[in-house]
Amino acid sequence: MADALTLRDLNRATLARQMLLARERVGVVPAVERLGGMQAQEPRPPFLGLWSRVEGFAAADLLAALHDRAIVRATAMRGTLHLLATGDYAAFRRPLQPVLDAGLKALGDRAAGLDTDRVPPVARELLAERPRTFTELRNLLQERFPDVDERALGFAVRMLLPLAMVPTRDRWGFPRTAEFTLAEEWTGVALRPGAEPDGLVLRYLAAFGPASVADAQTWSGLRGLGEVFERLRPVLRTFRDENGRELFDLPDAPRPDPDTPAPARLLPEFDSLVLAHADRSRIVADTHRPALTTRNLRVRATFLWDGFVAGLWETERGRRAATLRLRPFAPLDGDAVAALTAEGEALLRFAEPDAAEHGVVVED
Incomplete structure (x- = not known):
């Protein structure tokens, strides 16, 4: 029978993965990897999130990693903007494509006339010339596809092409209206082939486990991950929570004593800690x-x-x-x-x- 974990067991395990039991001395890139990426709908919150987790963190550390292209701001989990280590983005962008494809359904009637086979190559050609804001890109696409809603054109490009935002010297790395470019050309790192999300699930468990299949689906936006967990079961540990739900985890991941003290911490807007589980009672x-x-x-x-x-x-x-x-x-x-x-x-x-x-x- 699988070991049982209490609510406080899960709380302390998750805080340990998220570097919230104590600030840790770690570089910015490995910190972002350990956190499973950081939601970055706005540019400032990841800076505050790292300050709360990394000993001695300075804004210049993250700015340098963005300009060195070791971290990218790009569309990823749940179809939202995230900061990701460049290697993680290259590994996980293709497995996340079903999430982005599903996101196109939000266009509804605005998608009338949208040809998702023709638009991305034209956008790729335009972005290969130079980085562009989405306002500029939408206007140029509308010239080529005058009968399609310009917002639908822009949204389709955001979902279907692997794009990265270009950092600037603004205080938090990006202006209000940022430019986008092709991620592979920007980083010099090719997207890894294959669409299986096994590596993505393992990264999730390292950052947020122990967790259920539903938790991983909520965090990633992917459906049907039960098959992936079954495939990975031989290399994972299993537990049960207080409600009897099956949880999975990496064998050697930290699971501290539930009485471990947890310090006062302030988390920024959009912090992934409060978004990463279907059952968020652990937080x-x-x-x-x-x-x-x-x-x-x-x-x-x-x-x-x-x-x-x-x-x-x-x-x-x-x-x-x-x-x-x-x-x-x-x-x-x-x-x-x-x-x-x-x-x-x-x-x-x-x-x-x-x-x-x-x-x-x-x-x-």
């Missing part, structure tokens, strides 16, 4: 889960106390002062307030170094 109570996402599907910044999401946070910037507001789900005790205040002040000094004053407010 956030089901009653609080709806508060993490806005109506327009923004994933809010959260803070952890004793390893679990205990509330939301946001920052305000005035002429002189930067303020971080903690909005707990329930009243915090004195130890929590002190630890979270210290962590918040340190984060503000990183994120808003030019502010003359930094302060943390804990709301009732």
Whole structure:
């Protein structure tokens, strides 16, 4: 019979993989690999996410890796933008193509007249000339395909071609309107052949395990991963959670004592920790889960106390002062307030170094 894991067992195991039990001395590229990539719908959150996890992290470290093309910002899991180590992107882009193909269904009636065989080669030709913003690319494609919705043209290219965003000298690496280019030409690393997602599943378990088939499907956006887990079963360990669900894990992955202390931590918007499982109770109570996402599907910044999401946070910037507001789900005790205040002040000094004053407010 498979060993049973409690909720705290799963919590501490996941925090260990995500470098949230203690900041670790690790380079930026291996950190992004260990995290299974970092969702990057906006450019700033990955910088804050790495600051919370990597000892001595400096923004220049990630900027250098982006400009050295060791890390790319590209469409990946769930059809969303992620930062990925270039080697991981090359390995996982083809296995993720079914997710991106399925994403085209969101176009609905706007896809009228869209020929997914003809549009990508034209876009590839345009991008081979030089990097382009999507506004520019859509306009050029509309000249070639005047009867097709321009938004549909742009979205199809984003889903069907392996593209990377070109970093700039902006503070967080990318401007509001960034340019895209062909990923293989940009990185000099060819996409690996084959569409089997076995390596992707193993990377997921290393970053977020122990986990179920449904968890891996939620994180990746891929369907039908049960067959992959069955194929990998001989090299994996299996467990059961408190509800009897089967969980899989790498044999030698960390599974700390459930009483291991977990420090106060602040996670940025869109952090993958709160998105990577179908059953997210290991990180956030089901009653609080709806508060993490806005109506327009923004994933809010959260803070952890004793390893679990205990509330939301946001920052305000005035002429002189930067303020971080903690909005707990329930009243915090004195130890929590002190630890979270210290962590918040340190984060503000990183994120808003030019502010003359930094302060943390804990709301009732």
